[in-house]
Amino acid sequence: TPTxxxxxxxRFKVGQIGVGSNGDDGFGILTTYTTSSDVxxxxxxxxxxxxxxxxxxxxxFYINPGVDVFQFVDNTIxxxxxxxxxxxxxxxxxxxxxxTGTGTSRGFGTWGYPDPTVYGATIFRGNIISDVVNxxxxxxxxxxxxxxxxxxxxxxxxxxAEDDPFDLSTIHINRNSISGNDxxxxxxxxxxxxxxxxxxxxxxxPGPVGPGSGDSVSAFVAFGPWLKTSNLAxxxxxGSAFVSPLLPGTVEAIAYGKEDVLKYDAGSDTWSLFFDGxxxxxxxTPKWRxxxxxxxxxxxxxxx
Numbered sequence: 001t002p003t004x005x006x007x008x009x010x011r012f013k014v015g016q017i018g019v020g021s022n023g024d025d026g027f028g029i030l031t032t033y034t035t036s037s038d039v040x041x042x043x044x045x046x047x048x049x050x051x052x053x054x055x056x057x058x059x060x061f062y063i064n065p066g067v068d069v070f071q072f073v074d075n076t077i078x079x080x081x082x083x084x085x086x087x088x089x090x091x092x093x094x095x096x097x098x099x100t101g102t103g104t105s106r107g108f109g110t111w112g113y114p115d116p117t118v119y120g121a122t123i124f125r126g127n128i129i130s131d132v133v134n135x136x137x138x139x140x141x142x143x144x145x146x147x148x149x150x151x152x153x154x155x156x157x158x159x160x161a162e163d164d165p166f167d168l169s170t171i172h173i174n175r176n177s178i179s180g181n182d183x184x185x186x187x188x189x190x191x192x193x194x195x196x197x198x199x200x201x202x203x204x205x206p207g208p209v210g211p212g213s214g215d216s217v218s219a220f221v222a223f224g225p226w227l228k229t230s231n232l233a234x235x236x237x238x239g240s241a242f243v244s245p246l247l248p249g250t251v252e253a254i255a256y257g258k259e260d261v262l263k264y265d266a267g268s269d270t271w272s273l274f275f276d277g278x279x280x281x282x283x284x285t286p287k288w289r290x291x292x293x294x295x296x297x298x299x300x301x302x303x304x
């Protein structure tokens with residue numbers, strides 16, 4: 001029952017499950033199974049995980065429910081691991097880890113067993129995951145955030161898997177780069193999972209359930225609005241926005257003054273002059289007299 005454990009600057013060379021195994025070998029890091037709080041915190045950082053040989057390893061790690069806080073940060077996983085690196089700790093952060101598989105290996109995952117309201121809360125952030133079957137598997141877990149990750153060349157980037165009922169409204173998959181995968185987000189449940197504001201590899205969004213040519217999503221994935229570019233910090237909203245300028249200027253070769261109203265169309269990522277004040281007799285002089293600060297828009301899709 002250690003208060004805190006830190007494993008750093010190590011190289012873990014991991015093997016397969018051996019003959020006569022009870023299933024608890026072939027892991028880089030393993031904690032014992034218990035539902036009591038046996039380990040207050042476990043931090044793994046700046047370490048390497050790789051298989052011993054060509055046959056691959058079993059798992060880079062498996063963290064059972066007895067760990068209160070688990071952090072896996074700035075580590076590198078390479079090669080063929082035949083099962084996902086899973087965590088059931090009460091609170092977890094998996095951040096900034098490159099994970100490179102072989103096309104048939106597995107990625108990261110979280111499992112909420114035996115109680116998803118207690119176990120399974122995980123933040124997956126800033127990881128670079130490629131060439132695995134499932135990049136991140138969310139298995140019966142609540143309070144899961146998947147953000148700022150990069151997924152390429154995977155069978156599935158994010159997989160919301162079957163388990164006993166749990167609250168999918170607590171899962172948020174946002175602002176990730178999901179491009180070049182066979183499936184972007186797959187949800188096995190009949191309740192929508194939040195996957196808005198991601199880059200799907202195409203400005204027109206995901207397909208085939210979605211309207212675009214980017215990575216695919218399954219049914220019951222709320223994917224819109226989405227990012228129009230690969231800038232994960234970019235704008236993400238549906239419909240149109242209207243702007244009344246404080247000062248004259250130019251945007252996309254459109255000159256505007258304080259008497260004008262600009263429109264931004266999220267679907268085409270373009271600006272236009274929605275209301276031309278000078279056409280209605282408004283001018284820039286005298287100062288402060290002709291600044292439009294409110295306008296009624298009966299139909300945003302029709303010019304005034």
